[in-house]
Amino acid sequence: MLQLRVTERDAGLAWLDGDAQAMRRIAHPGTMRTVLVLQEVDDVDSWLSSPRRREVFGPLGITARTFVDPQRPNRVGLVVETPSMELFQEAMESTDAVAAMRQDGVRVETVEVFIEG
DSSP states (O other): OOBOOOOHHHHHHHHHTTOHHHHHHHHOGGGOEEEEEEEEBSOHHHHHHOSHHHHHHGGGTOEEEEEEOSSSTTEEEEEEEESOHHHHHHHHHSHHHHHHHHHTTBOGGGOEEEEOO
């Protein structure tokens, strides 16, 4: 299980980039929303070991824990903590996120997102 977290380095990068919104999200983690993401991937081991999730989402204050479906060998999941649903949606639709998913072998058409009720 891999847990992604915002590091001081990530916070510093947001500050260096002048991203005041990212700094506020990082500084106020108490307002996190939980999201479940299910998807299929080409190679589970490669997906699990990829640093791309942390590189794309970490600076935004978005973290994720990874899961593997023991019954379906190419189905994986993420429990994502995000400062806001708007931020998560923007991040997921970004060019960087789409490129990262493709690089990690995510079958984009299989991505399902569930919002905590």
